[in-house]
Amino acid sequence: MIYLDNNATTQVAPEVVAAMLPFWAEAYGNPSSPHKFGHRVRQAVEMAREQTAALLGAGAEQIHFTSGGTESINTALHFATQSQPDRKHLVTTAVEHPATLKYCAYLQQRGHQISIIPVDREGRLDLDQLTASLRPDTAVVSLLHANNETGVLFPVEAVGEICAKRGILMHLDAVQTVGKLPSPVASWPVDLVSLSAHKFHGPKGIGALYVCKPGRFSPFVHGGGQEKGRRGGTENVTGIVGLGRAAALAVSREPEVERRIRQLRDDLERAVLSDIPDSWRNGGSEPRLPNTANLGFAGLEAEALVLWLDREEICVSTGSACTSGSLAPSHVLTAMGQTPQQAQGAIRISLGLHTTRAEVEFVCEKLALAVGELRRLVP
Ligand SMILES: Cc1ncc(COP(=O)(O)O)c(C=O)c1O
Numbered sequence: 001m002i003y004l005d006n007n008a009t010t011q012v013a014p015e016v017v018a019a020m021l022p023f024w025a026e027a028y029g030n031p032s033s034p035h036k037f038g039h040r041v042r043q044a045v046e047m048a049r050e051q052t053a054a055l056l057g058a059g060a061e062q063i064h065f066t067s068g069g070t071e072s073i074n075t076a077l078h079f080a081t082q083s084q085p086d087r088k089h090l091v092t093t094a095v096e097h098p099a100t101l102k103y104c105a106y107l108q109q110r111g112h113q114i115s116i117i118p119v120d121r122e123g124r125l126d127l128d129q130l131t132a133s134l135r136p137d138t139a140v141v142s143l144l145h146a147n148n149e150t151g152v153l154f155p156v157e158a159v160g161e162i163c164a165k166r167g168i169l170m171h172l173d174a175v176q177t178v179g180k181l182p183s184p185v186a187s188w189p190v191d192l193v194s195l196s197a198h199k200f201h202g203p204k205g206i207g208a209l210y211v212c213k214p215g216r217f218s219p220f221v222h223g224g225g226q227e228k229g230r231r232g233g234t235e236n237v238t239g240i241v242g243l244g245r246a247a248a249l250a251v252s253r254e255p256e257v258e259r260r261i262r263q264l265r266d267d268l269e270r271a272v273l274s275d276i277p278d279s280w281r282n283g284g285s286e287p288r289l290p291n292t293a294n295l296g297f298a299g300l301e302a303e304a305l306v307l308w309l310d311r312e313e314i315c316v317s318t319g320s321a322c323t324s325g326s327l328a329p330s331h332v333l334t335a336m337g338q339t340p341q342q343a344q345g346a347i348r349i350s351l352g353l354h355t356t357r358a359e360v361e362f363v364c365e366k367l368a369l370a371v372g373e374l375r376r377l378v379p
Contacts, residue, residue, distance in 0.1 A: 002359045005315045006199075006352035007148050007176060007292060012242070013201040019245040020203065020238045031235055032226065041237055048244025052208055055247040056193070057184040061214055064227050065240050068207040069175040070099040072194035073142070075209055075220035075231070076171040077103050079192070080140035081112065083218060084169075087139035091115045093125060093154075094335035097173060100142050101331075112139075121337045123152035123283035131162055140169040145183075146176040149319050149332040149348055150283030151292030153177070160189030175199055175207075176289060179250035180257050185210055197239070201353070202246030206239030253353060261351050262290035264360050268349065269293050271364040276371050282333060282346055296338075296346040300374045303327070305347055308370040314363055316349045 003011070023044065029037040031045050049060045056063075066072045077090070077100070090107065092100055094116050104114045115133040119125055130141070141163050146153050156172055163170040171192040177183055178193075179200025185193045196207040211217045214230070223232020273279055278298035297305065302318040309316055319330040329343035338346075349363070 001313045001315065002363060003315045004349045004351060004355065004359075004363065005317050006355075007151075007348065007350035008317055009198045009204065010201045010352055011354065012198075012203055013246060013249055015249060016202055016242045016245045020242045023238045023241050031237060032224065045235055045237060045240050048240045048247075051244035051248045052195075055178065055183065055250055056186055056195075056210055058186040058210055061228075062186070062210050062212065064209045064211060064214075064217075064230050065235060065243070066207050066209055066231060067205055067236070068198070069097070069173070069194050069196035071220070072196070072207050072209040073097070073099040073171070073173055074103050076192040076194060077107065077140065077142060078220045079218060080142075080169045080171065081107060083216070084139045087137045089113045089115070089135050089138045091117065091130065091133050091138055091141045093117045093119060093143060095119055095123060095147055095149075095152075095332045096142070096144055097148060097175070100144075100173060104142075119152075119335055122285045123147060123150050123332070123336050124285070125154050125159075127155065127158060127162070130159065134162070134166055134168060138166075138168045140171055142171040143173065144176075145172050145174040146181075146289045146292075147283065147332060148176050149330060150294045150336075151176075151289030151350075152283040152285075153287040153289065156190065157188055164189045179246065180254065180289060180291065182254055186212070197243040197246050200246055200250050203239050203242040206236055206243045208243065256353065258290055261353070261355065264355055264357060265291055265293055265349075265351050267357075268351075268360045268364060269295070271361075272367060275364065275368045279371070282336065282338075291351040293349045293351075294333075294346055295349065296333075296342055297371050298342075298345060300345050300371065300378065302345055302347045304374055305367075305370055308374060309363075309366060312366050314366060316347050316363075318344075318347055 027041055029041045031042040049063045053060045053063050108114050117130045143154050160170050169191045172190045174193050175196045178195040191212045193210040198204040217230050219230050221232045280296045282294040329340040333343035
């Protein structure tokens, strides 16, 4: 199998699996228990918190474990709105992950107003339009760091400064960047940052929310006093340990993503665009993630292309894993001005640490064959 769907999820690193194993079968204590058996587990949880904090250049007390990116994002938006009941306005963009867009829609049904900032044909944000949308009652600006479908990066620091000047909270969905790109979030002017372990070789169902000023934070999930009362529920210890180990590994692996994977991705794009007529790249201008290629092909359904490649044991996707299979055109590509037909002809290829040059060359060959064959079938 050739796995080129690393923005959907990544292989759990063997080192991460090894770190997690003892916490299922042997060290199964509850970290909140008063005995030594529980204590050992508490120490592992706190070490993972430090490892996660180190990846962000943050303090351990700023890290709150959650069940993943979705819960972190919901928690951030919940906190921003609940803690400022007089501020009923939120700002986000048209290309956010459904975890943001659907929580905003939920808030809208409950009386909040949402400004959705559009993007241009390259997927870039219009900072002037974002600035103009801000109001005295804006509670939070919630922004992707990197788009999961195209890899386009938003200008975090510029938006953070705009928000900070006006006393508006800023939440960053860094699920696709933490562990792939250096993310010294604690030095950025942001208040809340969401991340998810399974995007950087950690386990699924575990993530974290960085909170710049944790003293002011209040919970989304109410329960026992876990996470200093900021997130109820007995900790997912194995997941937390896995997240910590993955974070520690990511620190040393980020330069490889930046260098080797970027070169492979660029070569893949160049080969596809030169070998396959009527093909194009979506969101190709810098800055963008080094591992992501979003490629469109005129006159075909990407869904058919993905199935054709799957028959050859090649895993790629249409849009995001959450929306692929829905047959609706990608909201990201339509927001970038594409017609539904153009958007439905696009696939996402996301490389990972394990991707080799031979795999990329094989996929380019198969892709040209597949597009030719499918176009002959449906002229
Ligand atoms: C940009 C982005 N935000 C949020 C999420 C949701 O994260 P999780 O799968 O951990 O809930 C994803 C996952 O695909 C994502 O790509």
